[in-house]
Amino acid sequence: MIARIILGLWLTAVIFGAFFFAPPAEKLGELSRIIYFHVPVAWCAVMAFFWSMIQSALHLKDRKPERDIAAESAAAIGLTFCILATVSGMIFAKATWGAYWNWDPRETSVFILLLIYLAYFALRMAVDDDERRARLSAVYSILAFMSVPFLVFIIPRVYFSLHPSPMTPQNGKLGIDHRMLIVLLSSLAGFTGLFIWIQNLTVRLGVLTRRSEEENA
Amino acid sequence: MKPIYQVLLVNLFIWGGIFYYLLRLESKIRRLEKP
Numbered sequence: 103m104i105a106r107i108i109l110g111l112w113l114t115a116v117i118f119g120a121f122f123f124a125p126p127a128e129k130l131g132e133l134s135r136i137i138y139f140h141v142p143v144a145w146c147a148v149m150a151f152f153w154s155m156i157q158s159a160l161h162l163k164d165r166k167p168e169r170d171i172a173a174e175s176a177a178a179i180g181l182t183f184c185i186l187a188t189v190s191g192m193i194f195a196k197a198t199w200g201a202y203w204n205w206d207p208r209e210t211s212v213f214i215l216l217l218i219y220l221a222y223f224a225l226r227m228a229v230d231d232d233e234r235r236a237r238l239s240a241v242y243s244i245l246a247f248m249s250v251p252f253l254v255f256i257i258p259r260v261y262f263s264l265h266p267s268p269m270t271p272q273n274g275k276l277g278i279d280h281r282m283l284i285v286l287l288s289s290l291a292g293f294t295g296l297f298i299w300i301q302n303l304t305v306r307l308g309v310l311t312r313r314s315e316e317e318n319a
Numbered sequence: 320m321k322p323i324y325q326v327l328l329v330n331l332f333i334w335g336g337i338f339y340y341l342l343r344l345e346s347k348i349r350r351l352e353k354p
Contacts, residue, residue, distance in 0.1 A: 106345075110338050117334065121327050132323075299341065306348050 109299065113292045119285040127282070136194050138285055142293035144187035148254055150180030150297060151219070155247035158240035170236035171308035172301070173243055174226065179300055181219045188212055208258040215253045218246050 120138040127134030154176035161169035191209065192202040203209060222242055229235035278286075 106338075106342065113334060113338075114331070117327065117330050121323060121330075303341065303344055303348060306352065307344075310348065310351050 105295075106299065109292065109295045112288070112295070116285060116289045116292050119288065124282045124285040125279055127279075130198070133194060133197050134282075136190055138289045140187055140190040140194065141286060142289045143183045143190065144254075145290055146293050146297045147180045147183035147187055148250060149294065150176045150183060150301070151247050151250055153301070154180060154243050158243035161236060161240045162244075165233075165236075167232070167236065167312060168305070168309060170240065171312065172305050173240060175301055175304035175308055177219060177222055177243060179297060179304065181216070181223075183297070184212065184216055184219065188216065207260075211253040211257045215250065218249060222246060 116138065120135050124135070124138070126132045127137075154173045157169045157173035157176060160166075161173060188209075191212075195204060195206075195209075196202045222239060225242055226235055226239050229238055
């Protein structure tokens with residue numbers, strides 16, 4: 103319970119920090135404050151997809167149903183965070199470039215990622231047998247995550263993109279104000295904690311649901 | 320009220336709502352998990 107209270111206070115501090123402590127970015131102005139939400143949710147989406155892959159690999163190894171529940175939960179959370187990252191990116195795109203969607207390499211690659219993970223759930227819904235569904239979706243989850251590094255990190259950097267460029271150290275310095283960096287890293291930590299909590303709740307709920315289905319069967 | 324305070328209040332309201340929902344969900348799950 104204390105951890106949840108600390109998380110709540112941490113995220114409240116991040117919200118205040120994002121509005122009052124961090125300065126607006128040089129070229130983007132006040133719009134830049136969206137990065138304190140957009141970047142952490144995108145990061146959490148990648149983490150969630152990674153966790154889904156790990157749980158899927160473990161399920162293929164030991165065939166425990168809890169692993170399948172964890173993999174499905176993580177994929178669902180990842181998909182939700184990915185949609186939130188896309189929507190927040192679209193809001194930024196509209197305000198900055200006048201259009202919600204530009205088929206930019208970054209936007210296109212995240213759209214493909216959304217389709218890949220939507221297909222994961224379509225696959226799960228198409229198979230009735232529990233064990234077969236778990237095995238097939240585990241294999242799919244592992245293969246799906248193979249695409250994540252390309253779609254999220256590589257392709258948007260290979261082609262010219264409207265998306266703001268990432269911070270890369272130049273002459274030993276990061277091209278970002280230290281106050282912005284503090285708030286951004288704090289937000290990343292807060293959202294990571296939020297992901298861990300939500301994942302824990304969905305797994306426990308999934309286990310209870312499955313147990314009740316088995317008792318009623 | 321200045322726009323920045325309005326956006327801040329909306330943020331706090333939304334996140335407060337999310338936290339409240341998650342805490343309630345957790346307490347329900349704990350009750351169901353008890354033997």
